[in-house]
Amino acid sequence: IAGITQAPTSQILAAGRRMTLRCTQDMRHNAMYWYRQDLGLGLRLIHYSNTAGTTGKGEVPDGYSVSRANTDDFPLTLASAVPSQTSVYFCASSDSSGSDEQFFGPGTRLTVL
Amino acid sequence: GEDVEQSLFLSVREGDSSVINCTYTDSSSTYLYWYKQEPGAGLQLLTYIFSNMDMKQDQRLTVLLNKKDKHLSLRIADTQTGDSAIYFCAESWGDYKLSFGAGTTVTVRA
Numbered sequence: 001i002a003g004i005t006q007a008p009t010s011q012i013l014a015a016g017r018r019m020t021l022r023c024t025q026d027m028r029h030n031a032m033y034w035y036r037q038d039l040g041l042g043l044r045l046i047h048y049s050n051t052a053g054t055t056g057k058g059e060v061p062d063g064y065s066v067s068r069a070n071t072d073d074f075p076l077t078l079a080s081a082v083p084s085q086t087s088v089y090f091c092a093s094s095d096s097s098g099s100d101e102q103f104f105g106p107g108t109r110l111t112v113l
Numbered sequence: 114g115e116d117v118e119q120s121l122f123l124s125v126r127e128g129d130s131s132v133i134n135c136t137y138t139d140s141s142s143t144y145l146y147w148y149k150q151e152p153g154a155g156l157q158l159l160t161y162i163f164s165n166m167d168m169k170q171d172q173r174l175t176v177l178l179n180k181k182d183k184h185l186s187l188r189i190a191d192t193q194t195g196d197s198a199i200y201f202c203a204e205s206w207g208d209y210k211l212s213f214g215a216g217t218t219v220t221v222r223a
Contacts, residue, residue: 031208042213042216043156045212050208100209104156
């Protein structure tokens with residue numbers, strides 16, 4: 001593994017189903033983030049974690065939950081998916097030093113029907 | 114987050130310069146960034162500028178920052194077909210968080 005990986009690459013999901021998007025980084029970054037990307041809206045922050053064991057809400061947290069049991073993993077869970085959660089989801093990480101550059105994963109394309 | 118605004122589309126002829134503009138709202142931002150997203154991929158950092166700088170040049174890229182007007186621009190010299198992508202402006206806020214604009218889709222025509 002090099003950088004950030006996300007799984008699955010894409011998923012079609014029935015409304016009401018539970019879904020967990022996985023994110024793993026091997027850079028030992030302390031901060032991690034989940035964004036959703038929608039056409040014309042750019043990237044919006046869903047949840048973030050400044051360090052293992054802590055999480056925080058971003059701009060659009062409703063309907064999503066996260067956990068940060070260790071440094072490397074930051075899963076995003078949709079407890080009961082709705083069509084408005086159809087989007088491309090990006091995980092990112094940063095080491096919270098210097099320029100605070102965020103490194104992005106390749107994204108998960110989620111369609112909720 | 115804070116509001117970051119940028120125009121949605123830019124069409125440029127190959128070999129010409131591209132200029133992408135952005136306005137932001139948080140005057141306390143420490144860093145401002147330009148990210149590039151190619152089709153089907155995640156975002157990659159192109160360049161960033163520290164808030165106490167007015168200009169930063171990196172090969173074909175020039176970033177200009179006007180703090181008074183909260184205006185950031187990215188100039189790409191000698192634009193190539195490989196520069197076709199979506200470009201996002203972003204500002205830092207809070208603890209390690211970024212606020213992104215909607216993205217400018219740059220199309221390079223022959």
